[in-house]
Amino acid sequence: MSGTGPILELRNVSMHFGGIRAVENVSFQVEPGEVVGIIGPNGSGKTTLINCITGFLKPTRGKVLFHGRDITGMPAHKVAQLGITRTFQIMRPYHSLPAYKNLVVPLCSPRARRTGGWRGGGRHGDRDTVALDILEELGFERDSRVPYQAAGTLPTGYLKRLELGRCLALNPEVLICDEVFSGLSASEIASLVPLIRRINEQGLTILMIEHRLRELFQVARRVVALSYGEKITEGPPEEVTAHPKVREAYLGSEEEGC
Ligand SMILES: Nc1ncnc2c1ncn2[C@@H]1O[C@H](COP(=O)(O)OP(=O)(O)OP(=O)(O)O)[C@@H](O)[C@H]1O
Ligand SMILES: [Mg+2]
Incomplete structure (x- = not known):
C-alpha cells in the first residue's frame, strides 16, 4: 500500500x-518512515495502546487507521498480515524450536510468501537460509551454535534480537517495539541502537515504547508521552522531556527520569 498521509493514525482511542x-482518548499520527517514541511511567497504558493498534485488544472507543483504512478491532493475525508487527514486552519465542526456526514460522505466512519476507530475501533462497541471513544481520554469529540452539535457552540479549527477527521476517511496514532495551546491559543497548537505525533506514516506520530515554532519543525524533492512560504531550524529545506534566509524571518513578 502507498499514498500520502499518515501510515498510522489513532483517533480518540x-x-x-x-x-x-x-487508555483514555489518545490520538496521534505517525508518518511513513518516522521513528516515534512512546514514553510514560509504569502502568501509563503503553502496552495496552500497542495491543489496541495490533489487534490484541479491541478498543472500548476510538479508531485505529492504517494508510487511512479503519483496522479497529481487526484480529491480530490480520493486522500482522497487513504489515504491522510488534515485539512483546514479555518475550514469547517458540522455546523448544531452534532460534532460526522461530523465523521460519513467520516466513511461511501469506505476507512473507507474497513479499519474499524481509527485503524480499525469500525470493532468492530457502526459508532456513533466509532465517539465518536475518539473524546474522541482527548479530547472531552464523558459524556459532547460537542460531541453532533452542530459543528457550538463549540469553536475554539474543532473545530481544530474535523478537526483532521474528518481526522482520514478516517484511512489515510498521514495527512496534515494546521495551526492546529493557533487561539489557549498556553495551547490549549500544549495539542495538545502530541496528534499529538501520532497520528504519531500510524503510520501516518504527514505534518504540521505552523507559530508556537517553537511548530512545538516539533513534526517535518525535515522542508521545502518556500518563494515567492519557496523552499529555507530543513533540521533539527535548520539548517533551521539558514539559511540566512529563516531569511531574516521572517524578518519584523508579525508572530513568528525564
Ligand atoms: N487485561 C487487563 N485487565 C485489567 N487491567 C489491565 C489489563 N491490562 C492492563 N491493565 C491495566 O492497565 C493499566 C496500563 O497497563 P499497561 O500494561 O498498558 O501499562 P504500561 O505503560 O505498558 O506499563 P509498563 O511500563 O509497566 O510496561 C495498568 O493499570 C494495568 O494494570
Ligand atoms: Mg508495558
Whole structure:
C-alpha cells in the first residue's frame, strides 16, 4: 500500500477494563518512515495502546487507521498480515524450536510468501537460509551454535534480537517495539541502537515504547508521552522531556527520569 498521509493514525482511542481507564482518548499520527517514541511511567497504558493498534485488544472507543483504512478491532493475525508487527514486552519465542526456526514460522505466512519476507530475501533462497541471513544481520554469529540452539535457552540479549527477527521476517511496514532495551546491559543497548537505525533506514516506520530515554532519543525524533492512560504531550524529545506534566509524571518513578 502507498499514498500520502499518515501510515498510522489513532483517533480518540480508549481502552477500559471495567473501571480501569488504561487508555483514555489518545490520538496521534505517525508518518511513513518516522521513528516515534512512546514514553510514560509504569502502568501509563503503553502496552495496552500497542495491543489496541495490533489487534490484541479491541478498543472500548476510538479508531485505529492504517494508510487511512479503519483496522479497529481487526484480529491480530490480520493486522500482522497487513504489515504491522510488534515485539512483546514479555518475550514469547517458540522455546523448544531452534532460534532460526522461530523465523521460519513467520516466513511461511501469506505476507512473507507474497513479499519474499524481509527485503524480499525469500525470493532468492530457502526459508532456513533466509532465517539465518536475518539473524546474522541482527548479530547472531552464523558459524556459532547460537542460531541453532533452542530459543528457550538463549540469553536475554539474543532473545530481544530474535523478537526483532521474528518481526522482520514478516517484511512489515510498521514495527512496534515494546521495551526492546529493557533487561539489557549498556553495551547490549549500544549495539542495538545502530541496528534499529538501520532497520528504519531500510524503510520501516518504527514505534518504540521505552523507559530508556537517553537511548530512545538516539533513534526517535518525535515522542508521545502518556500518563494515567492519557496523552499529555507530543513533540521533539527535548520539548517533551521539558514539559511540566512529563516531569511531574516521572517524578518519584523508579525508572530513568528525564
Ligand atoms: N487485561 C487487563 N485487565 C485489567 N487491567 C489491565 C489489563 N491490562 C492492563 N491493565 C491495566 O492497565 C493499566 C496500563 O497497563 P499497561 O500494561 O498498558 O501499562 P504500561 O505503560 O505498558 O506499563 P509498563 O511500563 O509497566 O510496561 C495498568 O493499570 C494495568 O494494570
Ligand atoms: Mg508495558
